[in-house]
Structure formats: structure tokens, C-alpha cells
Amino acid sequence: MSIEPLFCQRFEISGKDFINAGKASTTIKAILREIGIRPAVIRRAAIACYEAEMNVVLYARKAIIELRITPQEIRIQVEDEGDGIPDVGLAMQPGYSTASDEIREMGFGAGMGLPNIKNNADTLQIRSVVGQGTTLEMAIGL
């Protein structure tokens, strides 16, 4: 049985929507600040969430980000519809990237996205089905 969250909110993200890319993470950061979470924890959650949100905008068709806050932790789930990741182990290697020149021109594709998420979250689970999509589930303890 899962613990009932104190707070839960969902955000819809569209692939290739570069103008709004990062807005959900900025809103999530503001919510965490309002709740009174410690700044160091907010920063880690915001960085992990922003990387995940950018991954959706850059590589997937669309996604739902779900923020759940319990008395113990912040949980962020990002469930996308997209091509999926054929080799998650490879994608976790710092510097590995499949980014196009267009993505690099936007300042992304350094191959640090998933490693950054892993470094900032306390736990990270990745489930990916090629041709269907990827779900990231991360938790950061309060």
C-alpha cells in the first residue's frame, strides 16, 4: 500500500515545445519553495525534474509529469510516449548522447541528462519500451 501524498499535481508536456520547455520544472520548484522544503533539496529536485522535462521536449512526443509530496519524500514520475531507450545502461553513461545538431544548438545533448538525474535523486528507476516510451520515477528524501 502506498502512502497517501500530502500534495499531488500533474503537468502535461509536449515534445518539441521549446518555448515552454522547463516551465513545469520552474512551477514545481515554486511549489516546493512555497511548501517550505529545504533549499538544497529543492535544488536537487528542480535539476532532476528539469533534465527529465527537457528529455521529453527533445526526444519524446508527449508526457505527464506527476509530482507527489509525502511526509518523507518528493516523488516525481515522468511517463512519456516516444521512441523509448534501446540501451538504458548506455544512456546512463556520462557523455553518451544521441542528440542531433539541432538539439546541441539549443544547449542540450551533452550526454549528462540521465547521469544528472541519478546524481540529484536518491533513487531513480527507468522503464523503457522501444517504440512505446519511457517512464522515469525518482525520489528525493526530505
Place this chain on the structure above:
Amino acid sequence: MKLEAVREILNCRVISGGNRLGQEIEVGCGADLMSDVLAFIKPNALLLTGLTNVQSVRTANVAEVKAIVYVRGKFPDQDAVAVAQEQGIVLLATNLPLYESCGRLYARGLPGGSERVEGLSDVNRAALLSTL
């Protein structure tokens, strides 16, 4: 280092947040790839970059960057300026390239992220840096 000093050292134009140049920054970081910024930057930092789109400002907001210096004579686009004003991030622009901008600030005592020791005052940090 105060942002006013950064403006002077790099001969910057102020794009946004001119009333907040009294703010103190603790470290500098120079990069054009935003995931590299997110991986290495420390809080209360100055970001020096040639990336001028709105993601430079969103990255700054997420990573607690206080100010951005756009290098090589580049200017941020309108969306970037609008988000910076909304989020209270100072934007500056210099004609100097990235390497020289970082070098001049470093030479004047602004440390990089790897040298940042948590909780150390400016005076103690200067003493520590002089031993490196």
C-alpha cells in the same frame, strides 16, 4: 564578488536586473551546454555562456544561478529576457570571448565550482586559494 565588479571587469552592458548589481556571487561557471552547467555548477553562481535562448535562463533558475554573462557580443532573445525579469535573474553581456571572460574573473579572485568549499567565508576561501 559583487555583480557590479563583474560588470566593470568584463565591461558589460546590463540587459536586465540593473538594480540588483549589489548581489554577491560565490563561484563562476563557463559552458554552452546546459546539462554540463547543471552537472557542475554550484548555488549562488555566475554563469558565463554563449547560449542565448530561453533555456539559458531556465537552467539558471533551476540551478540557483544569480546572474548570466552572455559572451562574444551575443544578446539573449526576447523570451530569455522576459523569463529573467520574471525570475529576478540578472543578465549582462560582454564582447569578450568565453575563455577571456572566465580568465579575467578568475584572476580577480572569483573561484570555480571545484574550489568551492561549503560554508567558507570569502576571507578564508582567499587564504585557501592562495595555497593551491
